[in-house]
Amino acid sequence: MNSVDLSVNVGGLKLKNPVLLASGTVGYGNEISQFTDLSKLGGIVTKSLSLKPRKGNPPQRIVETPSGMLNAIGLANIGVEAFLKEKIPFLKNINTTLICNIAASSIEEYVECTKILTNEDTIKAFEINVSCPNVKEGGLEFGNNVNTVRKITAEVCAVTDKPIIIKLSPNVSQISEFAKAVKAEGGDAVSAINTLVGTSFNIFTRKPKIKNITGGLSGPAIKPVALAKVLEIKRNVDIPIVGIGGIMNWMDAVEMMIVGASAVQLGTVNFINPNAGVEIVEGLISYCEQRSIKKISEISGSFQI
Amino acid sequence: MNSVDLSVNVGGLKLKNPVLLASGTVGYGNEISQFTDLSKLGGIVTKSLSLKPRKGNPPQRIVETPSGMLNAIGLANIGVEAFLKEKIPFLKNINTTLICNIAASSIEEYVECTKILTNEDTIKAFEINVSCPNVKEGGLEFGNNVNTVRKITAEVCAVTDKPIIIKLSPNVSQISEFAKAVKAEGGDAVSAINTLVGTSFNIFTRKPKIKNITGGLSGPAIKPVALAKVLEIKRNVDIPIVGIGGIMNWMDAVEMMIVGASAVQLGTVNFINPNAGVEIVEGLISYCEQRSIKKISEISGSFQI
């Protein structure tokens, strides 16, 4: 037994610890489980699922940038039906909390996906991705419009009893306005941030390095922005926050919790160190032990300003 | 003589080459001139000037982040009057184009500063900073509001014949809407981007590393975002763009021009290599020579999508 209580409650969703693996950076769990013990994590968030399978964007989809990477996967996924049939059997047995991430190109599709998936017991909560920068329909057209976010939240909440986490776009002036809208419509939590819109060009061919032209920037480069967005939400809205963006190690995770996150998600780091989640859980334990912090949840939003 | 014509015209402002040093990263030119030959550059942009001197924010003002830095200088500057008296004599003789950057906490103050400075012949253009993330009044309150930007542009343009460049905030969903507003009100060009809002906390004291709590993120980390913002403007608005953000070397400068910039500004790199501007000019020349590009302006916006 740990001397530290690592459990957290994120808007009604109980997690054994605050370390989650982020959507799109852990697939459906099977590949990464060869490198890490998923049962030691707070939970995993699936790749964004849509009603029908999506092929995703043509290559090249990724490129490295200074301390970051751009991706334009384009929500490639197997669709809700195949997910239930092919992936749930494995996910039933990983002994960690499963959060389903949903992306859609219409409000109806969000609702429909949630309706279908909510019957599956293994799924403990939904993360609604209204902030993918890499698709034509849905994506930022939704995520950068506070009224659409409001509407999606309301309608999705209406069809499930499970906690709803709305994943917010950082590509807006005031992210806290979006968090307010989520709260007002009954959303249980927000997660922040999704990727920043970026691009990169080959100076010899003058073509974009990513076929989709722009992509989403992730990794340590965006950590200062992610921290500022989480802090802005924390200081303005009373809603649980899942902090995401550039977390590479336990110190980054602590920093994200201090500025307001109840739990954190790891994205890009999984590609480099697929065992990072477990290492971060261990780091959080020693941080707490050394400071006689009894419950990890005490550090959430404990900034001294 | 170069075989390459490096001169560019940015909304009526003629520059001998497209490499400028960015506001706030070159002071008023005197210190950096010990390390570099300013006369070889396209121009320099002064630290933001306000009507009265500003003391700026208390320390700590800067912190390093992965491939970037945060700053919250808070527009510390000597004010318009002292600038004219103490700095212009030196700036008269640097033999490069002088652009004055103005920051203010009210529309009237922008107008007043421009009126006073426009009489000084040495100043060839104005860059209006509506996007400083580090001050309470003015700053992003202005820069993230398209109507305010519209108004500032119109009023400033009315009191000077010199080219007006509006420096845009990247902390918005659609920067091209701001560029459109600038164009509509008679602005001659836009510059993009100013810094992204970010923060960083000490995990032991739980205090912000920067006294101002948040700061502006600059450096290579933000280059993909800067490129995407410039590209967005270029594809949507017919206005000259000065590209800024994360440029470290001539390749970055070329990339910024390819996505749409008529000229570029160097910021953070000056702190690390104060001679970077001159090296970049040299790099641009060989790039053009090797590709038989006769006029550097040909590469602006020459992306192949």
Next chain:
Amino acid sequence: MFIEKAVVRSVEEIAEGIFLLSAHSPSIASIAKAGQFCNIKVSETDFPLLRRPFSIFNIKGDFLFFVFDTHGLGTKILSAKRKNDTLDILGPLGNGFDLTGDYQTAVIVAGGLGVAPFSFLIRSLQDDKEMVSYLGARTKKKIVNLGLKNVSMATDDGSYGFKGNVVDLLKKETLELSKKKFRIFACGPNPMLKELQSLCIKNNYDCQISIECAMACGFGICQGCPIESYEDKNYLLVCKDGPVFNANAVKL
């Protein structure tokens, strides 16, 4: 698959800008197959951020070997490693070459550093197989001919062997080849593989190609490495479904 902190034994420059690195990596070495690759963290910091993928060039006992060309920052850092530095290696990844089946002659076609997987492949082939190799390079100084047998050479500039590309060289010899049952194993730059692919599809040659593309994770979680398939309407993933494919399975 393992994440192994390997200890560098040696790094040598074996041709202009091309290095051979060996590292003690017993876990990976014990299970790797020819045609698989590893994803290597070249620095101990978070910069450069992503791992770099490299074919397993060979295995001797507990040691892995890689050959690489200095391309950008990552390979530059790798080339500066010294004995006893540790290297964080993730592997072995991908599915490797299929060596089973009914063929007499293994025909190796390598462009530039496309030779990387073949030392290992040759060692893995059964003794009863014959072997011929076609090796292309830009110029003489860039030739890396390590462990290949019965080699015919082509250089783009004609500074050594046949002047032209390696697929043209191969074409000249297919008549001779086709007297026996053969399987082509190929690796190299995309344009070369494309040309080879159309040759093989046209003539119905049995051919396996190893493909390079940008990768983040290397093991199937990022979806960053799609390749169009002829059979499946979805993309395949180069890292997981490849990097070796049948030449007629994927659109290059």
Next chain:
Amino acid sequence: MFIEKAVVRSVEEIAEGIFLLSAHSPSIASIAKAGQFCNIKVSETDFPLLRRPFSIFNIKGDFLFFVFDTHGLGTKILSAKRKNDTLDILGPLGNGFDLTGDYQTAVIVAGGLGVAPFSFLIRSLQDDKEMVSYLGARTKKKIVNLGLKNVSMATDDGSYGFKGNVVDLLKKETLELSKKKFRIFACGPNPMLKELQSLCIKNNYDCQISIECAMACGFGICQGCPIESYEDKNYLLVCKDGPVFNANAVKL
């Protein structure tokens, strides 16, 4: 002021985690003064991004010396430099100590690596000055006593010399000191300098302190290093107006 590509001659660990680095840097060496510093690019890549400021520890001929504690990534990279590596050094920066004026005894007060500027200072003092030194460290293993004369030691844990901080040690001896005209030269962590400052202001001691703070450029263009002044309502800049100030000039 120059940007000089210096060649590293040696890096040695002289105390636990503390290194002495020497580099051939003739231009900077020829003009530097005691108390000035250099801003060093520790890597050849853009990571870590900013230069790191270090006091000039000493100069011998064309060589600059720095002592540094391994703190974070930048100093770790610096400690791993080897002979003949090049190091991009910008300097000399700041205004250094004012050695002129009417005093008989130079009193050096150094906390931890605050010793850094004093080897050079001692060499720069005129021969007719007397010298006494008070040196504090956290613990015995961390003591760096290079080139100081007439040293009294304090360690926080009492593992060597006086148990307690160096300012308390100094206080015990000021009676003795005040028989002569003296000037204090001090460098060390901020809390130590603060304590020393109030001692000096109270007793009207002549004292110069060298201050550290976060810096980007190091030469006055970023405005990143402000310090509150007692005389001027504007901030002073540590890099340009300092790093050495009169103890009564700045608010710590």
